[in-house]
Amino acid sequence: MRFKADEIASVLEAEIGQFRSRADTREVGRVLEVGDGIARCYGLTDVMAGELVDFPAAGIKGIAFNLEENSVAVIVMGDYLKIREGMEVRTTGALLSVPVGEAMIGRVVDPLGNPLDGKGPILTTKTRLVESNAPGIVDRQPVKVPLQTGIKAIDAMTPIGRGQRELIIGDRKTGKTQIALDTIVNQKSENVICIYVACGQMESKTAQVVEKLRELGAMDYTIVVATSAADSAPVQYYAPYAGTAMAEYFMYEQGRDTLCVYDDLSKQAAAYRQLSLLVRRPPGREAYPGDVFYCHSRLLERSAKLADKWVIIPADADTSKTAENWGVNSAANPKAKRGQNEPGKVYLGPAGKEEAEHALKEFPGTKLARIPTSGGSLTALPIIETLDGEVSAYIPTNVISITDGQIYLQPELKNAGVLPAVDVGISVSRVGGNAQIAAMKDKRVAGGLKLALAQFRELEAFAQLGTELDKATQAQLDRGYRMVEILKQGQYQPLNVVDQIMVIYAGNTGALDKVPAKQVRNWESQFLAFMKDQMPEVKELIAKEKKLTDDVAKKLTAAIDAFQPQYKA
Amino acid sequence: MPETPSEQETFKQLAEDQQLRAASSRAVGRIARTYAEALLAVAESKGQADEVGDQFQSLLREVIDSHPNLEEFFENPALSREKKDAVLAKVFDGNVTPLFSDFLRVLNRKDRLGLVRLIAIAYRSLRDVAADRVHVLVEAASPLTQAQQDDVAKTLAAVSGKTPIVVVRHTPELIGGMIVRVGDKVFDTSVRTKLQTLRTQLTARGTHEIQSRRDRFCS
Numbered sequence A: 001m002r003f004k005a006d007e008i009a010s011v012l013e014a015e016i017g018q019f020r021s022r023a024d025t026r027e028v029g030r031v032l033e034v035g036d037g038i039a040r041c042y043g044l045t046d047v048m049a050g051e052l053v054d055f056p057a058a059g060i061k062g063i064a065f066n067l068e069e070n071s072v073a074v075i076v077m078g079d080y081l082k083i084r085e086g087m088e089v090r091t092t093g094a095l096l097s098v099p100v101g102e103a104m105i106g107r108v109v110d111p112l113g114n115p116l117d118g119k120g121p122i123l124t125t126k127t128r129l130v131e132s133n134a135p136g137i138v139d140r141q142p143v144k145v146p147l148q149t150g151i152k153a154i155d156a157m158t159p160i161g162r163g164q165r166e167l168i169i170g171d172r173k174t175g176k177t178q179i180a181l182d183t184i185v186n187q188k189s190e191n192v193i194c195i196y197v198a199c200g201q202m203e204s205k206t207a208q209v210v211e212k213l214r215e216l217g218a219m220d221y222t223i224v225v226a227t228s229a230a231d232s233a234p235v236q237y238y239a240p241y242a243g244t245a246m247a248e249y250f251m252y253e254q255g256r257d258t259l260c261v262y263d264d265l266s267k268q269a270a271a272y273r274q275l276s277l278l279v280r281r282p283p284g285r286e287a288y289p290g291d292v293f294y295c296h297s298r299l300l301e302r303s304a305k306l307a308d309k310w311v312i313i314p315a316d317a318d319t320s321k322t323a324e325n326w327g328v329n330s331a332a333n334p335k336a337k338r339g340q341n342e343p344g345k346v347y348l349g350p351a352g353k354e355e356a357e358h359a360l361k362e363f364p365g366t367k368l369a370r371i372p373t374s375g376g377s378l379t380a381l382p383i384i385e386t387l388d389g390e391v392s393a394y395i396p397t398n399v400i401s402i403t404d405g406q407i408y409l410q411p412e413l414k415n416a417g418v419l420p421a422v423d424v425g426i427s428v429s430r431v432g433g434n435a436q437i438a439a440m441k442d443k444r445v446a447g448g449l450k451l452a453l454a455q456f457r458e459l460e461a462f463a464q465l466g467t468e469l470d471k472a473t474q475a476q477l478d479r480g481y482r483m484v485e486i487l488k489q490g491q492y493q494p495l496n497v498v499d500q501i502m503v504i505y506a507g508n509t510g511a512l513d514k515v516p517a518k519q520v521r522n523w524e525s526q527f528l529a530f531m532k533d534q535m536p537e538v539k540e541l542i543a544k545e546k547k548l549t550d551d552v553a554k555k556l557t558a559a560i561d562a563f564q565p566q567y568k569a
Numbered sequence B: 001m002p003e004t005p006s007e008q009e010t011f012k013q014l015a016e017d018q019q020l021r022a023a024s025s026r027a028v029g030r031i032a033r034t035y036a037e038a039l040l041a042v043a044e045s046k047g048q049a050d051e052v053g054d055q056f057q058s059l060l061r062e063v064i065d066s067h068p069n070l071e072e073f074f075e076n077p078a079l080s081r082e083k084k085d086a087v088l089a090k091v092f093d094g095n096v097t098p099l100f101s102d103f104l105r106v107l108n109r110k111d112r113l114g115l116v117r118l119i120a121i122a123y124r125s126l127r128d129v130a131a132d133r134v135h136v137l138v139e140a141a142s143p144l145t146q147a148q149q150d151d152v153a154k155t156l157a158a159v160s161g162k163t164p165i166v167v168v169r170h171t172p173e174l175i176g177g178m179i180v181r182v183g184d185k186v187f188d189t190s191v192r193t194k195l196q197t198l199r200t201q202l203t204a205r206g207t208h209e210i211q212s213r214r215d216r217f218c219s
Helices: A005-018 A152-157 A176-189 A203-215 A233-254 A265-278 A292-300 A349-360 A394-402 A411-415 A446-465 A471-487 A497-508 A517-534 A536-545 A550-566 B005-023 B027-045 B049-064 B068-075 B081-092 B098-109 B113-130 B146-160 B191-218
Strands: A024-035 A038-043 A052-055 A060-067 A072-077 A088-091 A097-100 A126-129 A167-170 A192-201 A222-228 A257-263 A309-314 A366-370 A377-385 A405-409 B133-140 B163-170 B178-182 B185-188
Touching (some): A024 B005, A024 B191, A038 A088, A038 B005, A072 A233, A152 A497, A167 A176, A167 A394, A176 A192, A176 A203, A176 A257, A176 A377, A176 A405, A192 A203, A192 A233, A203 A222, A233 A257, A233 A265, A233 A292, A265 A292, A265 A377, A292 A394, A349 A366, A405 A411, A446 A471, A471 A517, A497 A517, A497 A536, A497 A550, A517 A550, A536 A550, B005 B027, B005 B133, B027 B049, B027 B098, B049 B113, B081 B098, B113 B133, B133 B146, B146 B163
Parallel strands (some): A167 A377, A167 A405, A192 A257, B133 B163
Antiparallel strands (some): A024 B185, A038 A072, A052 A088, A097 A126, B178 B185
């Protein structure tokens, strides 16, 4: 490819021609002291809190973090060692923003959007503010579309909906990141843009994650925002906000579904604590500043399932490209036709849709169309690392109370070979139930699984005493052992939701009772292969119906019966 | 162009203002300001604010600036208060108003004589604020005529509503135009800055143009 030099030159010539010289007015200050990523400056009288400031001599930007009586504490977004005492600082009147857009997909970037993967510059001209307001009540709709993680223990027991915030919490090395990665890998055919924010992680771990995602083809729809433990605290602190801004672009401007993994927020809180202590904000519990709750709540509040928008458009218009300015009626007076330069009426949410259906009757030759760029979502999977299972520490309780549910990972389960080590007894999903598809929710599938496991946990203690048990109790225990086996799953092997339904249905209906517990996973893989090769019509039926009607259940039972003789132990 | 004594004084005061602002975020700056405020309040109640101001200023310029050892002497904690008191009496009694010499004694008693320079600056700056005086540094590419300087002063007075004390520094590096600094505000019309802005704009536009064409090429 060649650029035409004269073409570029003519653009630049025009630019020079249009260059209007205005007096450059700015507010300046000088650096008093600098250290630990913080520059204390005097001057900058009219600087705003959170404003981007510039150190022109060092070519570094900073953010006015603390406005004090006689000085301003600026957090430096870059190499603070280049800043010297007495250097000039300038206000810019702008806020921190990051590049966003399609070009970011598949890239590994730092929180300022600079590429870290050595694949050259990122070709995008769009930016978004790193800190932005969460959508309000009218802009949202309830969570009702499932986000399939591909993990049986989660999709069946603690389902996650698009727009939900589900916390993944557990001790070190219990597989927290693994759950998030499996979820990302499972979005391959789900048309969800994924953002993995590594906050204060080991560089080697991030490299491993990126490599694995690339290997599994997941980088085609994933952005990785990486900060290592060696990065300065401000950079670590802003990483989750930057990642969210990148996701918001797809949610707000394209109506796409997005998934943000924050790995992990305990380290981000620690970075924020460091910053706050360095600027001498008063320490509170565990030396975290008073607003560490707000630091997480405003981040997670940005997750949302946006409401659909509707417009009344001419009957012959192409609905796939509908835009907000297509409405035939006036925004100011929906009963009247829209004037030449008037904005068209946009109907928001289900209430708006009803209103629009009503209004439709007054405009013959029109139809109602959903704006395709509306109704996007941002699902958040924050990760919190606990110390020795201590969930009542400050940050874990904060984030538990902010999120719509949590997935607990237990080291005991991991040691006992239950992987993923999800403790289904204490994990909850407060809104995900509405998002679960009916076939999964059915009492012969997830419902039965929950019951079987709850009974099993009660009886398990008895079994360990070695007492003689009656037949019914023994049967319940045996069923429980098999259910636990069913929930086990290998790394990077997310299962399609239909496959999950079939396996759990088989377990619930007793198809596995004769199979030794150790053979359950073997049985499962053979069964799934059988269903794929010999009974694809049953799979298709479940996928189509999304419900376990009697007909579907009958066909599924028949398929299981047909498989049993073919099973090779 | 040689600077007139009054210009030299303004330059000095500008530098001192910066020094005071830098100090104001530390304890010494706040202490100096407190003493200056107290002195000003007493002097005003006695109607001697100007007199004390002049004496303080001459102490700063004629005594402290020309005898660097004096500040060291004031600061030195190894010397007793009595010794310092004796020196103060010998030097100042009879030469300055009783209020001012009393003030210096109070400073001595509180072991704050070392801050006398900062207090002097703070006192002057408090009086400047009260009288709506601002120091304005104008950096100009070519020397300004008196009429031009007056013009700048008049405009600034109209804009800020304060009395500007303008001092001009000849800075040929600016190529053309000038930079006016009023406190933290900088009004920059210099050719140097304009060229820099143009340069960044052109780079950004050029990159944008190249990128957007590559985008088209890729898609």
